Amino acid sequence: MKPIPNKKPQGQYGIIGWPLGHTKSPLLHNWGLKESGLPGTYVAWPTEPGNKLKAFLAEVRVRRIKGVSVTIPHKQTVIPFLDGLTERAKAVGAVNTLFWREGKLLGDNTDVDGIVAPLEAHREALKSALVLGAGGAARAACAALKALNVADIAVANHTPGKALGLARDFGIRAVPWDERAASVWSLIVNATPLGTTGEHVNESPWPQDGFKDVSLVFDMVYNPVRTRLIQDAQAAGVACVSGQSMFLHQGLAQFEIWTGKRLDEKRARQLLMADMALTGA
Numbered sequence: 001m002k003p004i005p006n007k008k009p010q011g012q013y014g015i016i017g018w019p020l021g022h023t024k025s026p027l028l029h030n031w032g033l034k035e036s037g038l039p040g041t042y043v044a045w046p047t048e049p050g051n052k053l054k055a056f057l058a059e060v061r062v063r064r065i066k067g068v069s070v071t072i073p074h075k076q077t078v079i080p081f082l083d084g085l086t087e088r089a090k091a092v093g094a095v096n097t098l099f100w101r102e103g104k105l106l107g108d109n110t111d112v113d114g115i116v117a118p119l120e121a122h123r124e125a126l127k128s129a130l131v132l133g134a135g136g137a138a139r140a141a142c143a144a145l146k147a148l149n150v151a152d153i154a155v156a157n158h159t160p161g162k163a164l165g166l167a168r169d170f171g172i173r174a175v176p177w178d179e180r181a182a183s184v185w186s187l188i189v190n191a192t193p194l195g196t197t198g199e200h201v202n203e204s205p206w207p208q209d210g211f212k213d214v215s216l217v218f219d220m221v222y223n224p225v226r227t228r229l230i231q232d233a234q235a236a237g238v239a240c241v242s243g244q245s246m247f248l249h250q251g252l253a254q255f256e257i258w259t260g261k262r263l264d265e266k267r268a269r270q271l272l273m274a275d276m277a278l279t280g281a
Contacts, residue, residue: 011040012063013258016047016056016078017071022197022223024272025069028251031271036261040066049073057081060098061105067258068098069251070107072193075136082107092143093169094136097254108257111140114250115218116147118241119187122216126186128152130175132205133191134162137220141189142170150187156180181210188233190219195227204228211236222247225276244272 011033015025029042047056053074060068070078075094079085082095083104089095095107119126129150131141134157145153153172157163160176167174175183194203206217206229217233222243230240248269256262 011038012065013040013042013067013069014045014065015042015069015071016045016053016074018046018048018073019198020044020046020071023071024223024247024275025251027275028248028268028271029069029255031268032255032259032261032263035263035267036259038259038261047074049077053077054081057105064100066100067254069254070096070098072135072137075139079107088112088143092136092139094139096136096140096250097257099257109140109143110250110253110257111137111246112144112147113253114246114248115141115144115189115220117249118245119144119148119218122187122241123148125215126150128183128185129154129187129189130180130183130185131155131189131191132180133157134159134166135191138166138191139169141191141220142166142172145187145189146170154183181207184213186215188214188217190217190221190227190229193221195219195221195224195229197223202228204232206232208232211238214238216241218246219243220246244276248272 013029015023023044026042026044033040047053075096078095084106086108089107089109092109095109096111097108099106126148129145131138134155154175155163155166156175156177158177163174188206190205192205194200194205211233216239218241219227219229220243221227225242225244233240252263
């Protein structure tokens with residue numbers, strides 16, 4: 001974990017997760033701080049699970065870090081260290097945003113915003129949806145699909161017990177992982193890390209020949225933008241929503257929670273697209 005500066009900063013923000021080599025959050029939020037004329041910086045704090053997470057949350061309190069983004073694998077395990085959750089975070093059962101209110105360190109979940117926003121245009125066509133994964137991202141996906149009034153929602157995960165637990169919490173059904181492509185789904189949502197830059201970049205959670213009856217694929221992985229899943233889906237002629245759209249909307253919502261400032265969505269999107277062109281992501 002990168003050490004937090006000893007001198008109390010004027011507006012320190014950052015992201016915790018493990019690992020964190022793929023994150024674009026510093027790009028977006030440092031631009032936002034500069035754009036808004038606010039002091040401070042946003043950095044990445046790679047934080048291992050277990051005692052390192054506990055120690056980090058203690059540091060957040062001592063240093064009064066103003067805002068923290070939370071990503072895999074901490075979206076649920078961070079909850080016991082907080083003073084409370086927003087109603088939205090309680091409904092999801094996972095957090096991706098830490099912030100201060102009236103001296104209390106609270107958790108929220110803007111991932112739901114990030115999922116609903118790009119799927120809103122497809123609402124009428126979403127008759128059924130299968131969520132792949134059973135962690136914090138999957139929980140946000142289920143909450144978002146419920147908000148979009150998708151009639152038939154199911155979840156599949158390599159670990160059956162986790163899928164069953166998530167399904168029970170949201171009143172949906174669990175599908176065995178090996179049978180995930182056996183039914184017809186309007187929408188497939190990847191809420192696993194498969195496809196993320198790093199060791200999983202060439203992996204996909206969906207069989208390459210399983211897109212025949214799929215109408216839309218939403219990959220929550222945002223780096224790279226064209227994941228293996230999206231490449232396979234596009235090759236099969238299936239419409240896709242990249243994780244970049246989700247990342248953008250959840251990040252804009254985080255920034256507003258922390259600062260009260262609303263960033264320009266169009267300019268923020270241009271920032272991310274320019275970075276994508278530069279890095280070839």
